[in-house]
Amino acid sequence: MGMSAGYELASRGYKTLLIDAFDPPHTMGSHHGEPRLIRHAYSGGETYIRMAIRADERWRELEHLSGMKLLERSGVLNMADPAFYNYESRIEEARALGVRVEQLSAADINSRYPGIQLPDFFQGMYEPDAGYLYSERCIAAYRGLAIKAGAELLADSFVTGITADKSGVTVRTRDASFAAGQVIVTVGAWFSLLEPKVSLPIRAVRKVVGWFEADSSVYGAGVFPGFIWGGAEGGYYGFPSIEGAGLKIGRHDGGVEWRPGEPLAPFGTYPEDEEDLRRALESFVPGAGGKLLRSAVCKYELTPDEHFIIDTHPEHENVLLAGGFSGHGFKFASVVGEILGDRVERKDTGHDWSLFALNRLLHK
CATH class of the missing domain: 3.30.9.10 (D-Amino Acid Oxidase, subunit A, domain 2)
Known part of the structure; x- marks a missing residue:
C-alpha cells in the first residue's frame, strides 16, 4: 500500500520520501511468496466490487508503464x-x-x-476474468516507477516515532529525522510499535x-x-x-x-x-x-470486522493511516494508493469510502 501511494504521489509531482524498515520487496511483511488472487465478485458489497474493478484497471496501467508481466487471467x-x-x-x-x-x-x-x-x-x-498477481513484481514495479518519478527511498530504516501538529509532521528513524507536510502510515502488522501515538485495533x-x-x-x-x-x-x-x-x-x-x-x-x-x-x-x-x-x-x-482502515488520524488531519487489510488486501493495493493520493490532495472523487472509517471501530 505504501509503495503504491508513494508512486501515486511522486507521479502527481509531490516531493515524496518512502521509508521502509526493510528493503522492498522483502519477506518481513505480507507481500512475499507470489502470487496473490485478484477477483471482482467480492463479498462485502458494492464498495469492494467497485474497488476491485478500479484496482484491476490500475494494475493493467502498471503493467503498461513498467513493461512487466504482473497479472495472469487464470480465472x-x-x-x-x-x-x-x-x-x-x-x-x-x-x-x-x-x-x-x-x-x-x-x-x-x-x-x-x-x-x-x-x-x-x-x-x-x-x-x-479474475486471476492472480505476481506480488513481489508489483512491489518492484512500483518502486522503480516511484523513483523514476522523483521519489526517494530510504530502505533498511526503522521508524522509531512520528509526531504531528498543525505545522506538519516529523518522522524519526534510528539515524535521522525528517519533516514533511503530511505522512501516510502503512506499516501492516507492525502498527503496534507506533503506540500510543498511533493506536489501531489491529491483531x-x-x-x-x-x-x-x-x-x-x-x-x-x-x-x-x-x-x-x-x-x-x-x-x-x-x-x-x-x-x-x-x-x-x-x-x-x-x-x-x-x-x-x-x-x-x-x-x-x-x-x-x-x-x-x-x-x-x-x-x-x-x-x-x-x-x-x-x-x-x-x-x-x-481488524475486528476484517474491513480495511483508510482514514486520517483521529487527532491529526495531516497523518493518514492505511492498515488492517486482513489477509485480503493486496489485490486492492493499486487503488488504495490512488485513494491515499486523493486524500493527500483533499480531492473529492465522489466515491464513498466510509466503510473504511476508523471511528467504526473506536466507538464500539
Missing part, C-alpha cells in the same frame, strides 16, 4: 459448502456492476476440472502457505484456476502450479497471534502448519497432495 473458482456460505447475493451484485460470473454446481465443477472432487451438495462461482497473526507436488497437466497454470474453498475444515485459497513450483494453498482463518519484535516461527513449528493444508487438499483436490516442495510464513493484520 478464479469459488467452492463452498452452502451450510457455511452462499454465493447468490454476490453473483447478483457483481453482475449488476458488469462483472462476468458463472454459478456452478458441484457436478459442473467436477466435470470441468478433473482434478477436483466435490461432494454433490457443494456450490460454486467462477469468475473468468497481527502468523500465517503459513505451502506448495505441494502436483501433476501440471491437471493442476498447472493454464489449465487450473486460482481457487477459494470453504467447508467444515475452514476457509482456504490457492493457485495452480506455476512453472512446476507446485499447487500453492493457504488457510484464511485461524492462525497464531504475533507481536512485532517476536520471532516469527518457521513453517512446521506447529503440526497444524502442514496438517491443515493437507486435510484441505484431501477434501477437494486429492491428486494435489504430493510432496511439500516449498513453504512460507507471513502475517495477516486483522
Whole structure:
C-alpha cells in the first residue's frame, strides 16, 4: 500500500520520501511468496466490487508503464459448502456492476476440472476474468516507477516515532529525522510499535502457505484456476502450479497471534502448519497432495470486522493511516494508493469510502 501511494504521489509531482524498515520487496511483511488472487465478485458489497474493478484497471496501467508481466487471467473458482456460505447475493451484485460470473454446481465443477472432487451438495462461482498477481513484481514495479518519478527511498530504516501538529509532521528513524507536510502510515502488522501515538485495533497473526507436488497437466497454470474453498475444515485459497513450483494453498482463518519484535516461527513449528493444508487438499483436490516442495510464513493484520482502515488520524488531519487489510488486501493495493493520493490532495472523487472509517471501530 505504501509503495503504491508513494508512486501515486511522486507521479502527481509531490516531493515524496518512502521509508521502509526493510528493503522492498522483502519477506518481513505480507507481500512475499507470489502470487496473490485478484477477483471482482467480492463479498462485502458494492464498495469492494467497485474497488476491485478500479484496482484491476490500475494494475493493467502498471503493467503498461513498467513493461512487466504482473497479472495472469487464470480465472478464479469459488467452492463452498452452502451450510457455511452462499454465493447468490454476490453473483447478483457483481453482475449488476458488469462483472462476468458463472454459478456452478458441484457436478459442473467436477466435470470441468478433473482434478477436483466435490461432494454433490457443494456450490460454486467462477469468475473468468479474475486471476492472480505476481506480488513481489508489483512491489518492484512500483518502486522503480516511484523513483523514476522523483521519489526517494530510504530502505533498511526503522521508524522509531512520528509526531504531528498543525505545522506538519516529523518522522524519526534510528539515524535521522525528517519533516514533511503530511505522512501516510502503512506499516501492516507492525502498527503496534507506533503506540500510543498511533493506536489501531489491529491483531497481527502468523500465517503459513505451502506448495505441494502436483501433476501440471491437471493442476498447472493454464489449465487450473486460482481457487477459494470453504467447508467444515475452514476457509482456504490457492493457485495452480506455476512453472512446476507446485499447487500453492493457504488457510484464511485461524492462525497464531504475533507481536512485532517476536520471532516469527518457521513453517512446521506447529503440526497444524502442514496438517491443515493437507486435510484441505484431501477434501477437494486429492491428486494435489504430493510432496511439500516449498513453504512460507507471513502475517495477516486483522481488524475486528476484517474491513480495511483508510482514514486520517483521529487527532491529526495531516497523518493518514492505511492498515488492517486482513489477509485480503493486496489485490486492492493499486487503488488504495490512488485513494491515499486523493486524500493527500483533499480531492473529492465522489466515491464513498466510509466503510473504511476508523471511528467504526473506536466507538464500539
